[in-house]
Amino acid sequence: MRLAVFVSGGGSNFQAILDAVSGGELSAEIVLCVSSRPGAGALERAARHDVPSVVLSAPRDSEEAVTHEMLGLLDAHAADFVALAGFMRFIPPRVVRAFRNRMLNIHPALLPSFGGTGMYGHRVHEAVIAAGVRYSGATVHLVDDDYDTGPIVLQDVVPVLQHDTPDSLAARVLQLEHRLYPEALSLFAEGRIRVEGRRVLIEPDSSS
Ligand code: GRF
Numbered sequence: 001m002r003l004a005v006f007v008s009g010g011g012s013n014f015q016a017i018l019d020a021v022s023g024g025e026l027s028a029e030i031v032l033c034v035s036s037r038p039g040a041g042a043l044e045r046a047a048r049h050d051v052p053s054v055v056l057s058a059p060r061d062s063e064e065a066v067t068h069e070m071l072g073l074l075d076a077h078a079a080d081f082v083a084l085a086g087f088m089r090f091i092p093p094r095v096v097r098a099f100r101n102r103m104l105n106i107h108p109a110l111l112p113s114f115g116g117t118g119m120y121g122h123r124v125h126e127a128v129i130a131a132g133v134r135y136s137g138a139t140v141h142l143v144d145d146d147y148d149t150g151p152i153v154l155q156d157v158v159p160v161l162q163h164d165t166p167d168s169l170a171a172r173v174l175q176l177e178h179r180l181y182p183e184a185l186s187l188f189a190e191g192r193i194r195v196e197g198r199r200v201l202i203e204p205d206s207s208s
Pocket residue numbers: 008009010011012013014085086087106107108121174177
């Protein structure tokens with residue numbers, strides 16, 4: 001797997017992926033880090049791990065230019081898989097199509113609840129707490145043409161506690177994300193994923 005990771009923020013999920021690669025749990029080469037923002041903390045992580053990084057420069061309101069830039073970068077680094085890790089920009093349909101079933105995203109709640117346009121960052125955890133649900137979690141899903149709607153690869157849960165604030169809940173979910181994202185990527189790296197419509201089937205591990 002020649003993996004490109006798209007980021008916009010601190011990049012703690014990116015770090016979890018980097019660690020899984022260094023630790024040998026994820027058999028992949030991280031060939032590129034693409035950031036939507038020049039100041040993203042994730043860029044420092046890329047530099048520390050000698051991963052080439054690029055800040056997108058195409059004007060965000062030109063879908064054609066963004067498509068061209070993204071596809072050009074992925075092609076130049078011969079990336080064959082993309083992980084969105086806190087990436088806060090729209091992925092144009094042509095890019096999604098080029099990486100159909102080869103592009104993942106992580107969402108800090110249990111989809112299909114608490115997802116969609118405008119549901120990102122703290123807003124997600126605020127909505128979860130306000131809804132009074134007992135459990136939240138994280139979802140790794142394939143990317144399709146809409147926000148947070150692609151087939152689900154892995155999910156796991158954390159409890160929502162009585163005195164949780166969006167911050168405390170976010171921290172609990174983030175810990176889970178750091179385990180789930182490398183695990184999902186490694187299922188793809190090992191060729192154990194089959195997609196049938198909306199269902200993602202996981203083949204047993206032949207090495208164990
Ligand atoms: C995570 O909560 C992820 O689920 C969401 O954005 C956040 C990114 O955090 N898509 P980080 O930049 O990986 O620390």
